[in-house]
Amino acid sequence: MLLPIDLGLFLALTAGMGCTLILGVWFWYDRREALLNDPRRIRSAFVCTRCGQTYLRPRLREEAPCPGCGWNNVRLKF
Ligand SMILES: [Zn+2]
Structure with missing residues (x-):
């Protein structure tokens, strides 16, 4: 049985999850590049x-x- 949910709440949750995912991937790649280009590794x-x-x-x-x-x-x- 499906639960009724407000359309505005659904869109806000979907947009929030999308933004969180994009920021997470951005942060992960930023950290990865910083670790790979660390001058102490060379x-x-x-x-x-x-x-x-x-x-x-x-x-x-x-x-x-x-x-x-x-x-x-x-x-x-x-
Ligand atoms: Zn030698």
């Missing part, structure tokens, strides 16, 4: 040309010394 990879050790350094940088032998290596580019 690391640079290096392979030492002297001893062959692979290592990572935080942030985007072009050169970093090898932790094993101290040789200054250039960042790997993919």
